[in-house]
Amino acid sequence: MSTINDDAVRVISWNSEHNGIDRDGSDRRWRLAMSVFAGLRPHILLRQEMTRADLHGQRAVWAEAARLGGLQPFLAHATPESANPTGVYIDRDLFEPTEYFEHGTAMWHPVCNPVVRLKGSTRKLSLASIHLCSWDPDLRLHEARRLTILGKPGMAAILGGDCNSYPHSQSEAATLPDWPDIADRTHFEHRTVDWFGERVSDTRPDRVLAGSHDGRSPVFSELGQYAATKLNQPDALAPTASLWRTDQGDMQRIDRIYATPQVAEALTSLEVLVNDDIREASDHCPVLATFSLSRLRRALSEDAPMAA
Template sequence: MPIATHAKNGAADTFLIVSSNFEGNGAQDPGRRRAMHATITDVDPGILLRQECDEALANNSKLLYEDEDALGLRGWIGPKKGKTEQLTGIFIDQSRFRCIGEWRDKEIWNQPPTTLSLKIDDCAVPFIVSSVHASYSSPTRRRLEAERWTMLNDKAAAVPGSSQAYDRDRRKIPVYMIGGGDWNSYPEPGLDHVSLPDWSEIDDEQHIAHRSVLDAHGRRIADSGPDQILRTAGLEDIARYFAHTNSAERHQALTPTCGVDWQGGRQRVDRIYASKPFLPAITDVKVIEVDWSDHDVLVATVNTKAFIQILNRTWQPALTD
């Protein structure tokens, strides 16, 4: 696979993390693929989380190589499970990031995530990045997938110069994570400015079954189970965090990414989550409207210096013991 020479932001103070569900990977539509490439190249991500990388590995990985060449990014495609063609992927700018490991987890997932261990610039401390496409039809499976994904926020590493990954107080030398994608579910109600669907006004019975659940009182509510599970496990929706700490940008950060009127309107189903210590490094979150997919593009700006400082601080105690 090609080594990316993409260096427009090579010495920049920030880098971008982008999440994009590209409907069907434009596999049968070269025009849509060119439009996607133009948008993503213009955005210039350091890390690109992709969903629906259909046929990416078919014909000797033709579409994967095409994406790498057009975007100037190195790509990884997640595991294929069964007959599903909706693969996930991650593309990275190798002038900024280097991959030091790959996690290939098929358990629980209908469409397994792509998960990498990365290092940034000259920082020795790794972090985890993951691209997710949760089940579109099963609230039960989505809860299991979210629970499985929280394991990525529970990792520890042996630090060079330190003999143990855990100290005697059971505090971990942590490896933080950031990632996300299409969760096919909703953020916890009451925290966004966008109203969740009123299920009494929706007559799409399949969609009701796929995206809602009954609460303890037998009332039908939007499925926000994955969001609640992830936040309980110490991960935070970075758009919500940014909106609540930057009120002037609230609506920009919480812009819906996908949906149609007859299914309750557009909703914020595409979300990026991060280990809480990473949150101060998030300096912007916005959504870019596109016409080449049924999902708009989610873009997060990260302050490079703050990000690296957060990584380095996690290992300082072990290195100074």
């Protein structure tokens, strides 16, 4: 795992299964997750499946913030359909919150979207924790299109989470599920789409967010592909889930972090983290994106060119 340095901004995205709380109420897995975070000292934490963290005055959210060294929390609403809201934590020593938005229209999980200003910079940075629909490919496509509003011209953003779908790059096509061999047929219905009479892996959300069309730049850079191709870090394409299931085929890279292109240029590394504690804490691996603080500050300065 990464070492800590002073010119680094560490962004972690992690779906910690049911917030690390077991059905019997045990918080053993939550404590393991907190130990992982404590060792990594994130400046931005994008969380998914903060199960029932909205209850009791968001008691669990504030307990987690305290365990993370006083990071400031933001929590989206749970819905009648899912008690698993998304959340974002930020380091107030580096970032000043300026606004908070929640995108919930026709989204399975509302998107937690604080906007911050990196101290010493002038442009704002939009942060978003995302958890795309696990059971409806068409809703996932809608959700991805909604997320493109965070990448409008002149905007800077980092968003990440559980995409419940697959990378669209041809370089990863051979790693996608071999569907005839998948035992869980419900999983097949949830993760495939019709394509000229065949059922294929759903890569459409990633294509919307990070696809190039007619030679035009994508809305966002997908940081796994960016690290693999621009930074010569092939391990950035390591799979993230499931660490637990054996009936859904090989592990897949469904947890991803995206950034607007000028922000992506400040990236120094992208890692998929796994160890015994992570395997016990959740069925997903955390994804750690490390940015150069100085380069990110330049990217967010007034005279830095923004994506058009």
